[in-house]
Amino acid sequence: MLRLCVLVLAAAAAVTAQESFKCPDDYGFYPHSRSCDKYWKCDNGVAELKTCGNGLAFDATDSKFLTENCDYIHNVECNERTQLEPPISAPHCPRLYGIFPDEAKCDVFWNCWNGEASRYQCSPGLAYDRDARVCMWADQVPECKIEEVANGxxxxxxxxxxxxxxxxxxxxxxxxxxxxxxxxxxxxxxxxxxxxxxxxxxxxxxxxxxxxxxxxxxxxxxxxxxxxxxxxxxxxx
Incomplete structure (x- = not known):
């Protein structure tokens, strides 16, 4: 029992340490040390923990820390900020925000914004490449089945x-x-x-x-x- 209490107290202390943040300046937006989709907003020296939309991540490229910008996760270099909020899904959207391939047709993809999915279709002969996130020749997209390329x-x-x-x-x-x-x-x-x-x-x-x-x-x-x-x-x- 004593050991369990010690573990609980240690975990609580770790969470408290993780969530504490001292503003380097009176005003600014600073990346969270571990989470890619969280950041700190400083106003008059007071820090407030903020979370980007599900599927977005905080863009920490502004060296002056004056920009508050959440972008698609695939556009953000998270580096050591590896943690993300659990996915929240909607029809055609594994997360509420993002660009996702259609599971049935390799030439179709979905742009999700706050869980609302907009359908897009590549031009004839092209398919959506999941890694490059652009439409490419269908025969160059591994996820495209042979019979789908040029309709057989x-x-x-x-x-x-x-x-x-x-x-x-x-x-x-x-x-x-x-x-x-x-x-x-x-x-x-x-x-x-x-x-x-x-x-x-x-x-x-x-x-x-x-x-x-x-x-x-x-x-x-x-x-x-x-x-x-x-x-x-x-x-x-």
Whole structure:
């Protein structure tokens, strides 16, 4: 029993020591010694312990300690400040703040702000890289399954297309605006600029983006939308 009391008192003393802080100056914002998502706010020499939003961390790069800034954890160098508050999750958000990949589709990611998730999708042929946190070619993203890369489209075997060499373009089987580019046997999905569709060329493995009215079978791709106005505004479908 005595040993238990000693351990409890020691733990309490450690917490008290950890939470005590003497302001170096009357005013400023200072990083916590152990927690990356906590910091001290000093006002008239009085220290107040603050905590960033769940998924954010305190940016301690201001050498003058005059900036109060919580940023996404992946943007902050925590170094020896290794502790973080336990995760608080919401739909599509492992933490309330952050940028997170979709668990089902490798070309989709979510931007979470206070638990509200906004869905984003990479451009055709790209997938969200969890480490770099940018959209990259799908075949370069390890989390992307092979069948998800270019929707399972397979490039022609070397020499199969006359005069195509190692580079060729191919129409998407379902979407007039999309097409595949094969480079050294690797398929990547592209999309024509808004207002145009892909037109198969005269020779094997060739083609370009043209006006829908010049592409048989794709004349009504944009329906009743004003194609000229779309092209002028540069909107995405």
């Amino acid at each position: 489209f397979n490039c022609p075997a070397p020499g199969e297309l006359a005069n195509a060499g190692s580079f060729s373009r191919h129409a998407h089987p379902e979407d007039c605006r999309k097409y595949y580019v094969c480079l050294e046997g690797v398929a990547r999905e592209y999309g024509c600029p808004i207002g145009t569709v892909f037109k198969i060329g005269d020779s094997d493995g060739s083609g370009n983006c043209e006006d829908p009215e010049d592409v048989p079978g794709c004349e009504d791709y944009y329906g009743d939308l004003d194609v000229k106005a779309l092209k002028k505004l540069g909107l995405k479908k």
